[in-house]
Amino acid sequence: MKQKKSYGIGLLGFGTIGTGVIKALRRHGDLIEQRTGLRLELRAVADIDLERDRGVEVDRGIMTTDGNELIADPQVDVVVELIGGIGAARDLILKSLAMGKPVVTANKALLAEYGAEIFAAAEEGGADLFYEASVGGGIPIIRALREGLIANRIEKICGILNGTCNFILTEMERRGESFAKVLADAQAAGYAEADPALDVDGIDTAHKAAILASLAYGFPVRLGDIYVEGIGGIEGMDIEFAAGLGYRIKLLAVIAGGGEEVEVRVHPALVPRETMLGSVSGVYNAVLVRGDIVGETLYYGRGAGSLPTASAVLSDLTDVARNLASSSPRRVPAFVQHQARGRVRSMDEVVTRYYLRAALPDRPGMLARVAQILGRHQISIASVVQKEGRTGEHVPVIILTHEAAEKNMVRALQEIDALEVVGAPTVRIRIEDVS
Amino acid sequence: MKQKKSYGIGLLGFGTIGTGVIKALRRHGDLIEQRTGLRLELRAVADIDLERDRGVEVDRGIMTTDGNELIADPQVDVVVELIGGIGAARDLILKSLAMGKPVVTANKALLAEYGAEIFAAAEEGGADLFYEASVGGGIPIIRALREGLIANRIEKICGILNGTCNFILTEMERRGESFAKVLADAQAAGYAEADPALDVDGIDTAHKAAILASLAYGFPVRLGDIYVEGIGGIEGMDIEFAAGLGYRIKLLAVIAGGGEEVEVRVHPALVPRETMLGSVSGVYNAVLVRGDIVGETLYYGRGAGSLPTASAVLSDLTDVARNLASSSPRRVPAFVQHQARGRVRSMDEVVTRYYLRAALPDRPGMLARVAQILGRHQISIASVVQKEGRTGEHVPVIILTHEAAEKNMVRALQEIDALEVVGAPTVRIRIEDVS
Numbered sequence: 001m002k003q004k005k006s007y008g009i010g011l012l013g014f015g016t017i018g019t020g021v022i023k024a025l026r027r028h029g030d031l032i033e034q035r036t037g038l039r040l041e042l043r044a045v046a047d048i049d050l051e052r053d054r055g056v057e058v059d060r061g062i063m064t065t066d067g068n069e070l071i072a073d074p075q076v077d078v079v080v081e082l083i084g085g086i087g088a089a090r091d092l093i094l095k096s097l098a099m100g101k102p103v104v105t106a107n108k109a110l111l112a113e114y115g116a117e118i119f120a121a122a123e124e125g126g127a128d129l130f131y132e133a134s135v136g137g138g139i140p141i142i143r144a145l146r147e148g149l150i151a152n153r154i155e156k157i158c159g160i161l162n163g164t165c166n167f168i169l170t171e172m173e174r175r176g177e178s179f180a181k182v183l184a185d186a187q188a189a190g191y192a193e194a195d196p197a198l199d200v201d202g203i204d205t206a207h208k209a210a211i212l213a214s215l216a217y218g219f220p221v222r223l224g225d226i227y228v229e230g231i232g233g234i235e236g237m238d239i240e241f242a243a244g245l246g247y248r249i250k251l252l253a254v255i256a257g258g259g260e261e262v263e264v265r266v267h268p269a270l271v272p273r274e275t276m277l278g279s280v281s282g283v284y285n286a287v288l289v290r291g292d293i294v295g296e297t298l299y300y301g302r303g304a305g306s307l308p309t310a311s312a313v314l315s316d317l318t319d320v321a322r323n324l325a326s327s328s329p330r331r332v333p334a335f336v337q338h339q340a341r342g343r344v345r346s347m348d349e350v351v352t353r354y355y356l357r358a359a360l361p362d363r364p365g366m367l368a369r370v371a372q373i374l375g376r377h378q379i380s381i382a383s384v385v386q387k388e389g390r391t392g393e394h395v396p397v398i399i400l401t402h403e404a405a406e407k408n409m410v411r412a413l414q415e416i417d418a419l420e421v422v423g424a425p426t427v428r429i430r431i432e433d434v435s
Numbered sequence: 436m437k438q439k440k441s442y443g444i445g446l447l448g449f450g451t452i453g454t455g456v457i458k459a460l461r462r463h464g465d466l467i468e469q470r471t472g473l474r475l476e477l478r479a480v481a482d483i484d485l486e487r488d489r490g491v492e493v494d495r496g497i498m499t500t501d502g503n504e505l506i507a508d509p510q511v512d513v514v515v516e517l518i519g520g521i522g523a524a525r526d527l528i529l530k531s532l533a534m535g536k537p538v539v540t541a542n543k544a545l546l547a548e549y550g551a552e553i554f555a556a557a558e559e560g561g562a563d564l565f566y567e568a569s570v571g572g573g574i575p576i577i578r579a580l581r582e583g584l585i586a587n588r589i590e591k592i593c594g595i596l597n598g599t600c601n602f603i604l605t606e607m608e609r610r611g612e613s614f615a616k617v618l619a620d621a622q623a624a625g626y627a628e629a630d631p632a633l634d635v636d637g638i639d640t641a642h643k644a645a646i647l648a649s650l651a652y653g654f655p656v657r658l659g660d661i662y663v664e665g666i667g668g669i670e671g672m673d674i675e676f677a678a679g680l681g682y683r684i685k686l687l688a689v690i691a692g693g694g695e696e697v698e699v700r701v702h703p704a705l706v707p708r709e710t711m712l713g714s715v716s717g718v719y720n721a722v723l724v725r726g727d728i729v730g731e732t733l734y735y736g737r738g739a740g741s742l743p744t745a746s747a748v749l750s751d752l753t754d755v756a757r758n759l760a761s762s763s764p765r766r767v768p769a770f771v772q773h774q775a776r777g778r779v780r781s782m783d784e785v786v787t788r789y790y791l792r793a794a795l796p797d798r799p800g801m802l803a804r805v806a807q808i809l810g811r812h813q814i815s816i817a818s819v820v821q822k823e824g825r826t827g828e829h830v831p832v833i834i835l836t837h838e839a840a841e842k843n844m845v846r847a848l849q850e851i852d853a854l855e856v857v858g859a860p861t862v863r864i865r866i867e868d869v870s
Contacts, residue, residue, distance in 0.1 A: 024728045028586050034653070034773035035585055132583070138729035140583025148567070148575025150470055151463050151749035218469070276735055279714040284731075293459045294573035294736060294746035296719075300711055301732035311729035314586035326763030338469035 007321045008043035010076030012067050012092055013083035017106055017133070018045070019054040020306030021080065021313050026056075032314070038321040040314070046070040071096045078320045080313060081105040086113055093118060097125040102329065104316040106133035106309055112210035116220045119335040128323055129334035130316035135208040136161065136285050138308030139301040140315065145215050145289065147332060152291025154216040157255040158271075158434050161208040163283035163303040164192045164199040165231050165251040169268075170281045173239050173248065179232060191283065201230035202251060202266045209253035212287070213264045214335065216255060219342030221264055227347040229267035238357060238427060241385070241398050242270050247355075248278050252432060261345045270355050270431040276300075277434050288434055296435065348407035353382070353431035356399040358416065359423035362389045367397060370416055377412040379404040394423030400431065442756045443478035445511030447502050447527055448518035452541055452568070453480070454489040455741030456515065456748050461491075467749065473756040475749070481505040506531045513755045515748060516540040521548055528553060532560040537764065539751040541568035541744055547645035551655045554770040563758055564769035565751035570643040571596065571720050573743030574736040575750065580650050580724065582767060587726025589651040592690040593869050596643040598718035598738045599627045599634040600666050600686040604703075605716045608674050608683065614667060626718065636665035637686060637701045644688035647722070648699045649770065651690060654777030656699055662782040664702035673792060673862060676820070676833050677705050682790075683713050687867060696780045705790050705866040711735075712869050723869060731870065783842035788817070788866035791834040793851065794858035797824045802832060805851055812847040814839040829858030835866065 009025075011018050025032075025040060033039050045058055046067045064070055071079050071092055079096040081103060083089040089107050096103050098121060105111070111118065111134055122129035132142045136159075145154075160166050164186065171182045183200065186192035198204050206228045213221040231251050242249050247270035256263045271278045276298050280286040285303025290296045302308040323329050360366040371381060382400045389395030401409075409428065417425050444460075446453050460467075460475060468474050480493055481502045499505055506514050506527055514531040516538060518524040524542050531538050533556060540546070546553065546569055557564035567577045571594075580589075595601050599621065606617045618635065621627035633639050641663045648656040666686050677684050682705035691698045706713045711733050715721040720738025725731045737743040758764050795801040806816060817835045824830030836844075844863065852860050 024586055028588065028728070031588060031773070032586060035771050138726075139732055140579045143578060143583050144575045147754070148578050148750050149746065150753050151459055151467060151746050153463065153466060274714070276711065276714055279709070279711055286733075291573075291746065293463070293742050293749075295740075295743055297574055297734070297736035298721075299732070299734060302730045305730075307728050308730055311584065311586050311726065314728075315583050318585050319582070322766050323763075326761065326766050328758075328761035328763040328766065331757050331761050331763065331766075336470050338466070 005037065005325070006039040006041055007077040007324055008041050008075045009317060010044040010046070010070045010073060010079050011042065012046050012070060012079060012081045014045050014047035014054060015082060016306045017309045017313070018082045019056050020310035021082070022056050022058065024307060024310040024314055032318060036318055036322065038318070038325055040317055040321060043075045044070045044073050067092045068095070071099070071101060076101070077324060078317060079103045080317070081107060084109070086110050090114055094121050097121040097127050097129065100125045100127050102128035102320045104130045104313055104320060106131070106313060108134040108204070108207040108211060112207040112223045115211070115214060115222070115335065122334045126329060128320050128329050130319055131211070132316050133309045133312035135211050136287060136299065137301065137303040137305060138311040139285060139287070139299045139303065140312070141287050141299045142215065144299055145212065149289065149291050149294060149297070152293045153258070154289060155256065155258065155292055156290040157212055157216060157253070157287060158277060158432060159208070159212065159253040159287040160250050160277065160280050160285050161205045161253050161287070161303060162199050162251060163285055164196065165205070166280065166285070167191050167283045168200070169231060169234065169239070169249055169251065172234070172236055173243065176236060178236055179234055200232055202228045205251060205253050206266045209255060209264055209266055212253070213255045213262060217257065217262045217342055218336065218338035221344060225264060225344040227265040227267070231268050234268055235427070237396065238429060241357065241396070242355065243273070245400065246273055247271060247431070248273050249429065250277065250280070254432060257345070260339065260341045261343060263345050263350050265347065265350060268429055270429055271434055275434055348405070350406045351403050352406070353403055353433065354401045354409055355429045355431055356401065357427040358397045358399065359394040360397045361421050361423070362393055362395045366421060369419060370397070370399070373415045374401070374412050377408040379408055379412055440472065440760070441474040441476055442512040442759060443476050443510045444752060445479040445481070445505045445508060445514050446477065447481050447505060447514060447516045449480050449482035449489060450517060451741045452744045452748070453517045454491050455745035456517070457491050457493065459742060459745040459749055467753060471753055471757065473753070473760055475752055475756060478510045479505045479508050502527045503530070506534070506536060511536070512759060513752060514538045515752070516542060519544070521545050525549055529556050532556040532562050532564065535560045535562050537563035537755045539565045539748055539755060541566070541748060543569040543639070543642040543646060547642040547658045550646070550649060550770065557769045561764060563755050563764050565754055566646070567751050568744045568747035570646050571722060571734065572736065572738040572740060573746040574720060574722070574734045574738065575747070576722050576734045577650065579734055580647065584724065584726050584729060584732070587728045588693070589724060590691065590693065590727055591725040592647055592651060592688070592722060593712060593867060594643070594647065594688040594722040595685050595712065595715050595720050596640045596688050596722070596738060597634050597686060598720055599631065600640070601715065601720070602626050602718045603635070604666060604669065604674070604684055604686065607669070607671055608678065611671060613671055614669055635667055637663045640686060640688050641701045644690060644699055644701055647688070648690045648697060652692065652697045652777055653771065653773035656779060660699060660779040662700040662702070666703050669703055670862070672831065673864060676792065676831070677790065678708070680835065681708055682706060682866070683708050684864065685712065685715070689867060692780070695774065695776045696778060698780050698785050700782065700785065703864055705864055706869055710869055783840070785841045786838050787841070788838055788868065789836045789844060790864045790866055791836065792862040793832045793834065794829040795832050796856050796858070797828055797830045801856060804854060805834070808850045809836070809847050812843040814843055814847055
């Protein structure tokens, strides 16, 4: 049978990433064809706004405001969903898959909330569903996890998955300025959204963590299962103290586990400076994956942006086209449940090391009282640094602990902060001693 | 049509990696089946030595000393070549492919020397040929380059591709000891071969560079095309001086280019310490890939070893099995020539920055004479550090240059070293200002 060699793309959503996809496809459609023998053709674009100038010309004859029309178009062999959010995007993806039409999406929120439904629709429709662009922008991390490391049980994943947060933390360290100041500058420069909550509160990172955890551990992990803490509470002095101790503060997604119970958590963490993860600066993302066969691996690159994300979308489109050309849809299924009884461990049970900054009066016996409370909750101290101050005033006391259970730490901090001598709530940041 | 769900593996070469493949397959054959629906079964093992204890039990009934018998065995659906070298390995791979039987190999030397022949045989035989394990051990770098970044023109690749060399250089810096001392210790500890030439002379790195360059630029690059310099000449004081200037010395494979001419070179280089590549220590490997769409990406992990390499072999085997199950052999061809007139640039024409260490008498006018010679060859100086010494004695003078052409540097150094005042040949190490 002679194979059809050209495949029509329908683009849902003509925003930043959609524009990048069109630009990249125009630049390298020939190159992709040389490398694969397959031609990807833009055949339809749907968006509610057909007028805005995106800096790229598209024939008005292939544009529509009706997403349903686009997915039903027989000229469209693959649907690329770049609308985002969980309303129209979900509806159109489900309809496409029900028609047996393959979908490529960058929609992390949708997969984190409705992954199980979408994956089931892909299976029922017998259609491909690819989502490389949903995590880590242009970094081929989904492909690495699902195909490259397929012979591994995943022991741990630590990811820096939000470029905006990493940029803010990097600049806070470099410039010695506050979160609020750096955020405002990042917003002015276009590196942070006007409403930065999705990024700085850790939600975007948690969406991506849900996707990686589901893939790695073979059961659906949802946003609601994940402990999430953002970077809004990080103070300049903690970045400075951490640096003095050989650490940097990063917003991490930590996914770890062996059997049925898996930790999935998003929070700021102290990471050793002289490590690969500790060296990730600015808007870059990185994902450290430890497999039981391969050992530690790491994947690094731009986690967002028009063209980097387009690079991932086009690699997915090539995969779809290859499957269409060889009549092998779902050669690599969107998701395979291989852990029937998987569940996310309660945050109470999670064990980590901690960095604590207590505000204590500079007089004898204060540290002893704090240490006593920690000890009573089975938390043992690894090191203490007391900063100089004037006698009688509150000074920051930095305590690094050995491993302790979260529930014990929560109770210990309640007691410590209830001491009348304590000047302010104790700051607590977890430590991840990645290598 | 009901698909066959179980695929027979024939292992050519029961050495370190072969043992790792058997161990990993035993540990995770079930997991791979859960994830893919496909069963990989070890059905034959060929080696000249059937007696040696490898720490893993194999049924004597499936062992043979005859590789030809193994590849002809109808029970064997995929041949895994782990013999190494270019004699029997080449012969058996060519025969397997001619039969239309897919091959998975880790043989970098063979691909670097006879890639064109092997790739042509795969095409003629209509069979899959996968070689993820040939570069970067367990790091899925071939997959990333060939599939994940398919929409990119590759602008540059900088790789730390030999774990032994990186271990030696890391230990020289950490312990402040000489190349010879650290190498001897590495040999005693089993981190370096009794005959270390293939590693420390850069040949192994060049084999891998040939494979990456061929894939990235779409024309066959052979070992003989590549400029190769090893790490045997690196002295402790250069590592120390480099550190003082904010650099580390790494053995790099540098592949760069745009059009028909591509640079492919292997040599020690100064890399900024505070970068991802500069942070790669010990036996780890890393590959920085800059694509014109995705920007910079990096892939990191163990570049050698029994289990890490087995992880890559098993991912290739899964790919082969998926292709067999969906009757889509050569869905991703082993190699696609997409640059008809590609060639490797002459080293003379390569432009880099340089670190120079000249041995000059500590008296007035010496530096001026050196600077004059450099200037006459269009080499401009970026900075100079003169180390303290006793008047009249030779002291090391460190010169960092701006970008200069290799041929100019070669001529300039000939003149400098011909000066009667120069105490020893000038040391020259290239600088790669990767980010």
